[in-house]
Amino acid sequence: MDVFYAITELLTGLGSFLLGFKLLSDGMSKLANRGLKRLFAKTTDKPLVGVGVGTLSTAILQASGIVTVMVVGFVNANIMNLTQAAAVIMGSNIGTTITAQIAALQSIDIMKPLMLLTFVGAAMALFGKKDKIKTLGIALGGLGLVFIGMQFMKASMDIFKESGVVTATLQSVNNPFLLLIIGIIATAIVQSSSAITSIVISMAAAGLVIGNGGNSVLYVILGTNIGTCVTALISGIGASANAKRASLIHLMFNVFGAALFMIVLLCWKDFYNVTFVRWFAGLPATQIAMFHTFFNVVCTLLFVPLINVFVKFTTLLIREKDTVKQTGFLDERLLKTPSIALAQMDKQAKVMADHAFANLSLAFDGFIKLDSDHFEEITKNTDNVEKLGNKMVDYLVKISANNISLAEEEIVNHMHHNINDILRINSFADNIVKYTEKSIRDNLVFSDDVKKQLLEMFSNIKELYTFSINALFKPDKKTIQKVDEIEDKIDLNKKQLIDGHICRLNQGVCQPDSSGVFINLVSNLERAADHLTFNAHSTQKQSQNV
Numbered sequence: 001m002d003v004f005y006a007i008t009e010l011l012t013g014l015g016s017f018l019l020g021f022k023l024l025s026d027g028m029s030k031l032a033n034r035g036l037k038r039l040f041a042k043t044t045d046k047p048l049v050g051v052g053v054g055t056l057s058t059a060i061l062q063a064s065g066i067v068t069v070m071v072v073g074f075v076n077a078n079i080m081n082l083t084q085a086a087a088v089i090m091g092s093n094i095g096t097t098i099t100a101q102i103a104a105l106q107s108i109d110i111m112k113p114l115m116l117l118t119f120v121g122a123a124m125a126l127f128g129k130k131d132k133i134k135t136l137g138i139a140l141g142g143l144g145l146v147f148i149g150m151q152f153m154k155a156s157m158d159i160f161k162e163s164g165v166v167t168a169t170l171q172s173v174n175n176p177f178l179l180l181i182i183g184i185i186a187t188a189i190v191q192s193s194s195a196i197t198s199i200v201i202s203m204a205a206a207g208l209v210i211g212n213g214g215n216s217v218l219y220v221i222l223g224t225n226i227g228t229c230v231t232a233l234i235s236g237i238g239a240s241a242n243a244k245r246a247s248l249i250h251l252m253f254n255v256f257g258a259a260l261f262m263i264v265l266l267c268w269k270d271f272y273n274v275t276f277v278r279w280f281a282g283l284p285a286t287q288i289a290m291f292h293t294f295f296n297v298v299c300t301l302l303f304v305p306l307i308n309v310f311v312k313f314t315t316l317l318i319r320e321k322d323t324v325k326q327t328g329f330l331d332e333r334l335l336k337t338p339s340i341a342l343a344q345m346d347k348q349a350k351v352m353a354d355h356a357f358a359n360l361s362l363a364f365d366g367f368i369k370l371d372s373d374h375f376e377e378i379t380k381n382t383d384n385v386e387k388l389g390n391k392m393v394d395y396l397v398k399i400s401a402n403n404i405s406l407a408e409e410e411i412v413n414h415m416h417h418n419i420n421d422i423l424r425i426n427s428f429a430d431n432i433v434k435y436t437e438k439s440i441r442d443n444l445v446f447s448d449d450v451k452k453q454l455l456e457m458f459s460n461i462k463e464l465y466t467f468s469i470n471a472l473f474k475p476d477k478k479t480i481q482k483v484d485e486i487e488d489k490i491d492l493n494k495k496q497l498i499d500g501h502i503c504r505l506n507q508g509v510c511q512p513d514s515s516g517v518f519i520n521l522v523s524n525l526e527r528a529a530d531h532l533t534f535n536a537h538s539t540q541k542q543s544q545n546v
Contacts, residue, residue: 003166006159013152018195020145025061027139029336030405031132047087047304054091059098066336067092068232068250073333076243085246086307090253090300097293099194103150103201104289111151118144131406153199157206167208174211176219176266183223193228197221197292204284215265215272221292222258229254245314252310257299330395338404342411346472348392349418356385356426357465360528363432364458367521368451370440378433385426389419414538421531428524435517444514457493457525460486464532471536483536487529494526
């Protein structure tokens with residue numbers, strides 16, 4: 001019965017631990033969202049900078065799995081190249097060792113005071129008035145739950161220690177390779193090396209011995225480092241070739257590092273006792289945590305100079321033709337960092353706007369030439385832009401569901417308007433096709449002078465489009481001023497064209513049947529300009545929220 005109670009306590013502790021780290025990770029991600037965006041932007045082709053970024057980002061998020069999945073997403077979306085990704089992945093392995101250091105605090109009698117963070121965090125989350133205070137409260141509450149979870153796990157280990165069956169079973173498993181496999185499988189199932197490492201640390205703190213002592217416990221730790229690669233490997237499924245290569249580099253780094261240390265531990269039987277047990281006498285939890293840090297730091301120092309070798313090997317192993325090439329920017333792996341996901345939305349919005357405006361240009365050119373050859377192509381393009389718009393709306397909904405800040409929610413709202421503006425521009429292409437069809441069917445004729453004025457108006461719309469797109473990435477006052485100036489010129493173009501048409505009708509020069517087509521065409525072009533202007537101003541409002 002005691003063993004059953006201990007198992008219940010262990011699972012309760014593990015649940016609290018995992019939930020606590022989830023809340024801590026989500027809270028820190030939200031607080032450091034923009035900082036993470038700037039941090040990842042600093043990744044260069046200098047490997048040590050990438051290692052630093054990976055270490056710091058993982059220390060902030062408290063989850064190497066999240067960081068490696070994000071890196072796969074960055075590579076998939078062409079934000080980061082493979083060399084940069086490899087360095088960040090290696091750094092994330094160092095950053096994740098902080099979790100083990102936190103778990104090792106149970107060796108020191110400060111667990112109960114630290115558990116009070118749950119109450120402090122809950123109070124801040126419930127009664128805080130500012131969004132940041134509430135978010136910080138959730139993060140602190142999560143950290144408190146981590147310590148509560150560790151306390152439960154430690155208590156369960158004390159019961160296990162009193163069970164002769166449990167201690168005998170643990171001591172009977174002394175094959176190094178079996179211990180390595182146990183670490184791999186357990187981590188792959190839980191998908192958290194931190195959780196398994198913390199359980200092992202709790203066992204050590206309670207005095208439970210794995211295998212025949214000595215290096216035995218270290219083989220399990222090596223296994224957890226390999227098992228943690230499962231998350232990134234799953235993330236690489238269906239991604240671009242480079243994203244798959246990034247997942248493979250993560251696996252190679254951990255497997256090669258574990259293999260190297262396996263050889264050292266097998267040859268040096270007393271390694272653990274001579275080093276960490278001696279250096280941190282009387283602190284078994286700290287001993288394991290320090291080995292975990294030592295292992296990852298040494299492996300990173302050894303393999304950073306070989307990053308280009310890793311990249312070349314994975315490039316040879318995974319060919320570009322073996323997978324579908326990524327063509328869009330909306331990667332769901334990036335949703336963990338909304339600021340970066342929103343930046344990707346800007347890029348995708350430009351792609352959508354380019355397609356919509358190219359479609360409008362094609363339709364307008366068909367009207368000027370009274371050419372029906374591209375009708376089918378325009379219809380197909382219109383459908384494709386609408387599908388892309390729907391996909392972008394779905395992505396924005398997923399960003400909103402990710403517990404984002406009020407400022408980011410404002411940006412999401414503006415982006416919804418931007419997408420609608422682009423879709424309206426796209427729909428005008430379909431309208432112009434109908435005007436062209438009617439002109440061809442009814443033999444409507446427009447003079448060369450009228451066509452010249454229409455071309456001048458559309459030339460202004462093209463210029464407006466260029467500045468509107470520039471505003472998407474650099475919404476400064478000068479750009480917005482230029483947008484407004486060009487929009488005024490287009491309004492004047494519309495007035496001159498329609499006034500001229502009415503004058504010609506009164507003189508009997510124009511066909512009355514052409515009025516509906518001509519006035520609707522000019523109005524559609526002017527409305528397209530309006531939506532481009534709305535887009536630019538909406539982008540300026542977004543930048544004010546950043």
